[in-house]
Amino acid sequence: MAKKQEFVKEITSREENFSQWYTDVILKTQMVDYGPVKGTMVIRPYGYRIWELIQQQLDARFKECGVQNAYFPLLIPESLLKKEAEHVEGFAPEVAWVTKGGHEELAEPLVVRPTSETIFCDMFSKWVQSYRDLPMKLNQWCNVMRWEKSTRPFLRTSEFLWQEGHTIHSTQEEALEMTMQMIGVYGKFAEEVLAMPVIIGQKSDKERFAGAVATYSMEAMMQDGQALQAGTSHNLGQHFAKVFDIKFLGKDGVQEYVHQTSWGVSTRLIGGLIMTHSDDRGLVLPPRVAPIQAVVLPIAMHKEGVIEGAEKIVESLKAAGIRTEFDTRDQSAGWKFNEWEMKGVPVRIEVGPRDLEAGQVTIMRRDTLEKSVLPIEGLAEAIVDLLDDVQEGLLCKARGYRDERIFEANDLDELREAVEDKHGFASTMWCGSRECEDLIKEKTGATSRVMPFEQKCHGDKCVCCGKPATVNMLFARSY
RNA sequence: CGAGGUGUAGCGCAGUGUGGUAGCGCGCUACGUUCGGGACGUAGAAGUCGCAGGUUCAAAUCCUGUCACCUCGACCA
Numbered sequence: 001m002a003k004k005q006e007f008v009k010e011i012t013s014r015e016e017n018f019s020q021w022y023t024d025v026i027l028k029t030q031m032v033d034y035g036p037v038k039g040t041m042v043i044r045p046y047g048y049r050i051w052e053l054i055q056q057q058l059d060a061r062f063k064e065c066g067v068q069n070a071y072f073p074l075l076i077p078e079s080l081l082k083k084e085a086e087h088v089e090g091f092a093p094e095v096a097w098v099t100k101g102g103h104e105e106l107a108e109p110l111v112v113r114p115t116s117e118t119i120f121c122d123m124f125s126k127w128v129q130s131y132r133d134l135p136m137k138l139n140q141w142c143n144v145m146r147w148e149k150s151t152r153p154f155l156r157t158s159e160f161l162w163q164e165g166h167t168i169h170s171t172q173e174e175a176l177e178m179t180m181q182m183i184g185v186y187g188k189f190a191e192e193v194l195a196m197p198v199i200i201g202q203k204s205d206k207e208r209f210a211g212a213v214a215t216y217s218m219e220a221m222m223q224d225g226q227a228l229q230a231g232t233s234h235n236l237g238q239h240f241a242k243v244f245d246i247k248f249l250g251k252d253g254v255q256e257y258v259h260q261t262s263w264g265v266s267t268r269l270i271g272g273l274i275m276t277h278s279d280d281r282g283l284v285l286p287p288r289v290a291p292i293q294a295v296v297l298p299i300a301m302h303k304e305g306v307i308e309g310a311e312k313i314v315e316s317l318k319a320a321g322i323r324t325e326f327d328t329r330d331q332s333a334g335w336k337f338n339e340w341e342m343k344g345v346p347v348r349i350e351v352g353p354r355d356l357e358a359g360q361v362t363i364m365r366r367d368t369l370e371k372s373v374l375p376i377e378g379l380a381e382a383i384v385d386l387l388d389d390v391q392e393g394l395l396c397k398a399r400g401y402r403d404e405r406i407f408e409a410n411d412l413d414e415l416r417e418a419v420e421d422k423h424g425f426a427s428t429m430w431c432g433s434r435e436c437e438d439l440i441k442e443k444t445g446a447t448s449r450v451m452p453f454e455q456k457c458h459g460d461k462c463v464c465c466g467k468p469a470t471v472n473m474l475f476a477r478s479y
Numbered sequence: 480c481g482a483g484g485u486g487u488a489g490c491g492c493a494g495u496g497u498g499g500u501a502g503c504g505c506g507c508u509a510c511g512u513u514c515g516g517g518a519c520g521u522a523g524a525a526g527u528c529g530c531a532g533g534u535u536c537a538a539a540u541c542c543u544g545u546c547a548c549c550u551c552g553a554c555c556a
Contacts, residue, residue, distance in 0.1 A: 038548085090556070115556095149554055156555080209556055217556090232556075299515050334516035352515055362515080 011342070013280045018224040023153070025274055029283050029343050032153050039151035039158035043267070046343065049291035050270055051161060055141060057193050057288065058163070058265070061185050067137040067165060072119050074142075075110040080118045083243045087117065090210020094146040096158075112145040117211065117236070117262055120166040121244035128248050128258065131170050135178070139165040154271030155228070155479050162266035168246060168258040175259035176235055182263040183216040183233035190230060194269060195286040195394035196220050196276045197402050198230060199474065201450030206437055209262075213237035219449045219474065221402040222275035225423030227449050227476035230272050233263035271479075276398050277367075283344025284366055286394050287387040293323040294383055295345045299333050299352030310351040313361065313379060317349075320380035322387070341366060346390045347383060367393055406474075408458050415463055415475060416444040425449070425476040429469035431462035440464055446475040 011024040026032050031047030034040075043051065059069070075098060082088050091114045098110040113119070120138065128134065141163045151157050165182060169175040183200055190196045198218035208215040212234040220230045240246070241257035250256050277284040287293050294317055298310040307328065317324040325345070327336055333350075340348055350362040361379065364371045367390050374382050405424030409415035418426035426446065430436065437448050440463070455472045462469045 034548095094555075146555090203556075207556060212556090215556070229556075234556095297515095302514070330514095332514060332516085332518055334514095334518085336517090338517050350515070354515075 011280060011282055014223060019152075021280070022271075022275060025278055025282055026153050031270075031283075034153070037158065039148055041153045041157050043161075046291060047270065050273070050285070050289050051267060053289045053291070054193070054269060055163075058185075058189055059139075059141075061189060062139055062163075062165065065137070065181060065185065066135075067139045067167075069140060070138045071140050071142065072113075072116050072123070074113055076113050076116070076119050078109045078111060080122055081111055083118060084211050084240055086239075087211035091115070091146075094148060096145050096147050113142075114144055114146045115262075115264075116140070116142075116144075116164055117166065117240060118244070120262075121240045121246060121260075124166075124168055124258070125244050125246045128168065128246055131248055131250050134248060134258065135167055135169045135174060137165070137167040137178070139163055152271075152479075154267055154274070156268075160267050162264050164262060164264040167261045168241070169260070170248065170250065170256070170258065172237075172259045175237075175261050179214070179216060179233045179235040179261045179263070182261070183218060183231070186231040186233065186263070186265060187218050190218060190220065190269075191395060193286070193288045194273050194276075195288075195391055195398060196230065196269075196272055197395065197399040199450060199452050201452040201474070203232075203450060204432075204437060204448040204473070206434055207448060209234045211236065211239055212262075213239070217450055219476075219478075220272050220276060221405060221425060221476075222272070222479070223401070224275070225405055225419070225425070225476070227425065227474075227478040228268070228272045228275070229449075229478065230269060231263070231265040234261060236260040236262060277394055278344065281338075281369075282342030284394070285344035285346060287346045287391045290344065290346050291323065292325040292340075292343070292345045293387055294347040294349055295325045295327055295340045296349045296351060297327050297333060297336055297340075299350055299355075301328060303353045305356060306351065306353055309356040313349065313351060313376065316380045317383060320384055322380065322383055347386060349379075349383075365390055367397070409463055409475070410459055410461075412440070412443055412464060415440065415446065419444055419446045419475065419477050425474050426463075427456060427458070428463035428473055428475055429457065429459045429461060430471055430473040431465055431467050432470045433462075433465070436462055436464035440475060444475070445477050447478055449474040449476050449478065 010028050012020040014021045029046065030044050032044055033042045035042050095114050096112040098112065099106055128136065143159055143161050145159045148156050148158055167178050169178060187198050187200045190198045198220045200216065200218045203215040203217050209232065214235045216233045217229050218231045220228045222228055238257045238259060240260055246258045247255050248258060273289065274283065277286065296310050296314050298306045301307055310326065314324055314326045344366060346366050348364040355361050360373050360375050362371060363374050365386065405422065406427055407418040407422060407424055409418050409426040409428045415426045415428060418424050441447055451471050451473050457472055460469055
């Protein structure tokens with residue numbers, strides 16, 4: 001019999017220090033480690049598996065939209081990046097340069113891609129001639145590099161993994177539709193797969209992507225009330241097309257510039273996932289992105305028939321398509337309980353001699369920490385249902401949490417109170433001016449997040465200047 | 480870039496005042512006893528004390544320089 005030992009807390013509580021808690025969770029669950037170069041991270045197998053699951057499921061949704069995958073080079077010539085003025089200005093402070101090839105100084109320096117608009121455009125201009133070539137919808141899964149001043153694993157790292165979609169269309173309407181379609185795909189994906197509720201809307205001019213006509217974003221609320229921009233979709237208009245000379249011959253025989261979009265989500269989604277669901281015991285993963293959905297723990301393994309009994313259960317779960325881990329390591333049961341809880345496995349299945357005798361197993365679900373008993377007969381089907389339940393439960397819980405923390409703010413003081421004291425989002429009426437946006441940032445630390453597609457009008461005066469308001473804007477402190 | 484802090488075993492830390500042969504907890508290895516919420520015993524392995532110089536018979540400890548990292552600002556689609 002194992003003696004009870006004082007519980008050694010490995011993870012800082014969220015209440016005490018949210019950012020330390022976050023770091024503890026990702027390091028101690030062995031999802032990532034810090035890389036040798038400052039601001040980089042090594043994604044370990046457990047973390048990478050989550051990314052793979054995101055990739056698979058998101059990519060399938062892209063394909064449904066007629067998007068094809070491709071791969072473009074890591075290095076971009078300086079001249080290409082510089083073609084679009086606003087674009088280069090936006091990224092200049094954070095690009096990494098390559099100036100040497102072997103021992104030779106390069107005639108033209110190269111940048112490590114911070115995003116690939118320019119190189120896509122360069123190729124588009126060669127590939128497109130006729131309206132019959134359009135639309136062209138491409139996507140690539142790759143890494144990008146941005147030399148950030150301050151970094152945090154998953155949320156802002158110098159190098160990160162993402163997908164970037166780039167499409168070109170013959171009409172403005174079609175490009176706009178594509179932009180909207182993709183932000184919609186992201187929003188649905190975030191809620192259905194990551195169980196992460198998001199608010200979709202348009203960014204202010206200040207927060208817009210460098211070179212875009214309009215940027216749409218999905219914003220999620222983390223458990224400390226800060227906002228996370230979890231995915232963006234940009235309507236690039238014809239800016240890039242004009243600079244890179246991407247023209248096509250229309251049905252009417254007239255040369256026209258294409259209308260363009262780009263959209264992306266990154267490994268930041270994993271950071272969002274963690275800060276949305278996890279608790280003081282560690283990770284809580286939604287079943288659809290859990291590398292291990294169910295762990296089977298044989299109790300008192302040395303006893304006759306336990307391993308065999310558990311093994312049969314494992315086989316039946318695997319046959320039902322459940323990602324199952326069979327943990328037969330020589331460790332105490334309590335130790336394993338904690339280990340798998342920390343790693344966020346949605347369902348734990350204990351199989352002990354007493355269970356087997358009674359033809360049942362003991363179940364614990366990670367989201368509610370509730371224990372229950374299920375019969376071995378028909379267990380796999382029951383677990384499939386349970387996983388669906390967990391998935392749904394997590395979304396509901398997160399949505400409830402978020403909705404409670406969106407506060408209407410009618411003046412600067414209420415806005416500050418919403419983000420600072422109540423740790424939430426401020427829903428405001430805003431005049432649309434840059435001056436007010438800057439002043440709000442200065443006074444409250446909050447930045448504009450999105451003008452939600454679902455506008456909630458609650459007044460007619462700007463939260464900052466009191467002049468007539470034009471739009472409902474969410475303000476929040478953000479990552 | 481401004482202010483503060485920290486570098487000692489894989490991780491977390493003590494030791495630095497007053498210089499004297501490197502310590503603790505966790506983890507790791509082997510064997511045995513255990514096994515339904517972080518087990519126990521015994522025996523082990525593991526450190527150029529961030530780096531470079533200086534003072535000294537002797538430096539983790541004192542002096543000088545330097546590097547790295549962390550926190551808070553600033554900055555950041």
